Amino acid sequence: MSTEATEKEILRGGQFLVKETACEDVFTLEDITEEQKMMRDSTKEFVDREIWAHWERFEQKDYAFTEACMRKAGELGLLGVAVPEAYDGLGMGFVSTMLVCDYISGATGSFSTAFGAHTGIGTMPITLYGNEEQKKKYVPRLATGEWFGAYCLTEPGAGSDANSGKTKAVLSEDGKSYKISGQKMWISNAGFCNMFIVFARIEDDKNITGFIVENDPSNGISMGDEEKKLGIHSSSTRQVFFNDTVVPVENMLSERGNGFKIAMNALNVGRIKLAAACLDAQRRIVDESIKYAKDRIQFKTRIIDFGAIKAKLALMATNVYVDESASYRAAKNIEDRIALREAAGNTHQEAELKGVEEYAIECSILKVAVSEDVQQTTDEGIQIFGGMGFSADTPMESAWRDARIARIYEGTNEINRMLSVGMLVKKAMKGHIDFLGPATAVGEELVGIPSFETPDYSETLSEEKALLAKLKKVFLMVSGAAVQKYGPQLEEHQQLLMSAADILIEIYMAESAILRTEKNAKRFGVDTQATQIAMCQLYLFNAVDIIQTKAKEAIVSFAEGDEQRMMLMGLKRFTKYQNQPNVIALRNQIAADLEEHGQYRFDG
Structure with a gap:
């Protein structure tokens, strides 16, 4: 974005509905820089070599292999793309972080979930809400893959209604620490993480509060068994129990009662990143389907020559193209809004928070649309493969199961549908x-x-x-x-x-x-x-x-x-x-x- 750009030149979130957008003002995948192409290509090479070539291992609940792949991603700098250079990250812009999230997520939902949970909701809350001491202590370890993070928000009685959690944080008599007690569930990366972002309620506060909690079993932290799930088999997902877990007061994240805001803003970022994480998965399914359809002969004819198969491939490719177009359009809007706020004197933290928040409507739209398209694409992929698609010997079956969680992650699609219209009306008011x-x-x-x-x-x-x-x-x-x-x-x-x-x-x-x-x-x-x-x-x-x-x-x-x-x-x-x-x-x-x-x- 040029330094002469003004706020008036960038459409605000939701304004696409009432203001015409010139085609020259949208960002497309064809606009990425040479540096971004190199980042994309190195990410694809890593995924092809380390993940796609071993996709079957992720179906065997090989959590150690997921962790090992995450460490390799950390060594390549892929875990720190969005982290400022001051904390051992690459300090790249929002579009670049979308590119990495896009192409690193194409091979398997297990690795995609581990990556997203760590870089997004595991690292980002500290980067955006932590004080300087917290960022210096934790973010470099997370950016390099020395440590892995997890995010403890969901509870048995608190899912979409995140602020209704029952986990308690009680201040010690000397005022130096909190004791956290409660139960969290569906915690991604729980089995190998070193640190949790934990949300708990202090006294009878209206809103929950965030804490940085190191994973120390001797400090009242225990876990349930690995969950048995429909998909993402090698994504470590466990319940986490806190029993008078002592957390220093200096590990409170942001301010008391600010946890709900942290959680909601993390979801905004998570929604557009989830859309990105569904893109290359679709491309790979399309490519595999084309290859199979060209090779498969029925009635002395390649099935790609049948009109019914052509219709499926056309729909699959069209959805990918549209999803790419919308995802990168919104990503650049966010990046430009961040740059605009930084130029106005906001800190990077403030600028990124407000930049993403501005396009919360678009983030919800993308989350719904792309998560439903990836499900349709994998379903059609199975149909093209026929009986082989239903077999666990091909990646179609696992891709279909892995895709299903995307409609639940980051707020269900039903919640996000209602949010998109509700936020638009509130902006109007x-x-x-x-x-x-x-x-x-x-x-x-x-x-x-x-x-x-x-x-x-x-x-x-x-x-x-x-x-x-x-x-x-x-x-x-x-x-x-x-x-x-x-x-x-x-x-x-x-x-x-x-x-x-x-x-x-x-x-x-x-x-x-x-x-x-x-x-x-x-x-x-x-x-x-x-x-x-x-x-x-x-x-x-x-x-x-x-x-x-x-x-x-x-x-x-x-x-x-x-x-x-x-x-x-x-x-x-x-x-x-x-x-x-x-x-x-x-x-x-x-x-x-x-x-x-x-x-x-x-x-x-």
């Missing part, structure tokens, strides 16, 4: 987004006379962009009317919020892919983007179907009579194509590209 003005304008448009002019769609993706602008009107129409009807009680109408969220998600994902492709068509030539254009058109076609269904579901849930009829007519108007795309031809075009190159080739 605070004046951070002019949401009600455009919503009112759409309401006025509904009672006006529609234009019957035939627009000029000669520019690349111009019809798709025009349709996207109308889809934004659908969201404004539905959510604006819902806010007007229910006001503060809107959050009680969860199914309505979830329908609105699905509309919001499809808009952001489709727009990200369209803007990426438009940008690349302008600088590399339209001919170079033929398949990418086809993927944008295919995704948008499917998005329109989803939006029509979800908008109708929402409208009839709260509107009646003339209002309902008017909104349904508006929905029909706002989702109408001028020229319907030939979806089968688009799928065949995408599949032909995948067959020709033998792999997914669109990640820069």
Whole structure:
């Protein structure tokens, strides 16, 4: 980002809905620097050599092997990409950390979980909330892989409702330490970690407090057996019990009662990083599926030549392309916002916290969309492999099981759907987004006379962009009317919020892919983007179907009579194509590209 950039030039979180974004202003995978390409390539080489080549070991609950791979990642500096150089990290920007998280996570969910738990929720809370003494003591060990971290938030009675935890922290009579007692569950890396971030309640405080707790079994810390899980078999997951565990007062993280804020901000970062961690997993599944489909002969024909298989491959590749586009768009927005705040005098800690918090809506959108796409991609991968896909002798079966946890991690997808719309409404109420003005304008448009002019769609993706602008009107129409009807009680109408969220998600994902492709068509030539254009058109076609269904579901849930009829007519108007795309031809075009190159080739 140039030093002349101002806050006005960077869209705030959620503003994509009400302000037009120029394609030149989005960051794409094609924009990464030579340094970032080297980081990406070295990460891929490490994963291919140390992890993908041994994927079967991760299915045998080989926790020691996971730990050994983590140490090797630490030796290469991969655990410290986001850590400032002052604490033995690489001090790289947010996009670079996304790249490493993306490509290091492609081979197995077990290693991806260990990596994410350590670098994200294990290390980041100290980096962003710790004082100087805490950072100097703990962060270099964590950045280099000398120590591993874990995060103790979830309890038997406190999952999505994180602030309801019962774990207690009692101050000693001399005021020098706290005694922590309680039970934590689903703790990733518990079996080999050296340190926990533990959340506990002091007295009857409204909010929980964070503590840095060293893992010392002689200090009242014990663990349950390794959990038996559907997937991520070699990710160490255990219950952790604290029984009068003594923690020095200087190990309180941030301030008393600040634990809930730490937990929520850790989740914001975790959500976009989780999206990144689902990208290369999809690419590898697509590549393996292409290879198998080209080799597998049935009825004297390669199965890749069957239309049903082409449709699956096209959908899988399209989802990866769209997911990449949205993930790196948001990552660069966050990086630019961090730079802007640092230039304004904020510390790195303050800048990163506020930078990520600004795009919490996008982080929730990405978490939902990409976690559901990776599940669909692995499911289709199994189907392409047929009986071999169901066999544990191929990586499809384990990939499908590993993918399932992504919809639960970092707040369930149901929670994140409701959060995305709820946060948008709150931003509007605070004046951070002019949401009600455009919503009112759409309401006025509904009672006006529609234009019957035939627009000029000669520019690349111009019809798709025009349709996207109308889809934004659908969201404004539905959510604006819902806010007007229910006001503060809107959050009680969860199914309505979830329908609105699905509309919001499809808009952001489709727009990200369209803007990426438009940008690349302008600088590399339209001919170079033929398949990418086809993927944008295919995704948008499917998005329109989803939006029509979800908008109708929402409208009839709260509107009646003339209002309902008017909104349904508006929905029909706002989702109408001028020229319907030939979806089968688009799928065949995408599949032909995948067959020709033998792999997914669109990640820069």
